[in-house]
Amino acid sequence: MPTRMTERMTGAAQIRVMIVDDHALFRQGVGRLLEAAGMRVIAGARDGREGIRFAASLRPDVTLIDLEMPGLSGVQTIQATLQERPASRIIALASSVDPFQSIRAREAGAKGCLTKTARGDELVSLIRRVHAGEPVLDVTRPKRVAFPDTALSLRECELLRLVAEGLGNHEIAVRLSVSEKTIRNRMSQTFAALKVHNRTQAAVYALRTGIAVLH
Template identity: 35%
Template sequence: MVRVMVVDDHPIWREGVARDLTERDIEIVATAPDGAAAVRIARAVRPDVVLMDLQLPELSGAEATAAIREALPDTRVLVLSASTEHGHVLEAVRAGASGYLVKSAGMEELVDAIDRTARGQAVFSPGLAGLVLGEYRRLESEGPDEPRLTPRETEVLRLVAKGLTARAIATRLTLSHRTVENHVQNSLRKLQLTNRVELTRYAIERGLDADE
């Protein structure tokens, strides 16, 4: 059973979606009314999928998405928004969302999207997938920029460069061993490196092993 958290600042919509998903055998582990609460609650309940609205108080949906993805690399975010503006879609994807569904979608479409998101697939409402693909192609055509690591990934990379093991890094940063390994794997993927030796060399070449 997929474990889902629903984030929306409209209580009737939030509770209605949670109830309808529960009736379809999806486990709702939590709900949240704003972006800051979403990040805090997600860290506690560790859902498989966060169903995220974009227009939220405290933190925006995109900001909350980025924070959740950094704290919980195994948790995926599916945006469910009334907006079809291209800027909102691209902002969500850049923040780490796995997909984007408009609120006009039917419940069966939403259930299918949640299931596919939990299995690691990218899910977009019709017409939006082409937009996202076009943006990726545009970025590729501009040439490779220096990959952007999250602050936490950079922090882990700095300790890797100092020679600490994953378990030592986990202890130093008060993280789980698995979370540290996820950060390392994410960094390897972003930097297009194959192993820890190459990752360490990359970090040392950029002076990340120096004391701050």
């Protein structure tokens, strides 16, 4: 049976939330926070498989899914949950600011992403926006970084990250297990989409948008 938490009956408009995370204390803490904000936490799942099962049977309004769980990963859990119930509204929870982790969650179908270090009011606000079907920015990105206005695929972002690291076409081809010709073609397409003219401009774009990070 799902893990039941204290439920406040404050009306039909109450948002029903499920939390999927392998840490019980985190589930309990977030549950108390959301209930204090007038939401209803209907279940807590300790892993991805349990979360998929609960989502199908309980049909929560919004589901919070940890991206870093043992066994079935957060991205796999998002994908499977949406296969079972395409109308699911999912928010991915990340342990750190990682643009690639966020992109994977988005491509899997998450409506929003948030780091676990975010303030409680940020989580509450994001849940309300996702529940209302409002567009949301990617709040796992550093606040100093602008959200890209060009929709890039995971493949294109990976290419830009490697360019920003200073790798040449041959090195990138080896890293991605494709031919140099394929890399040249992808590079031309990506540069055209971004309206940049050379590798330096592409690298600057990647760094400014958070796709690549200087170490």
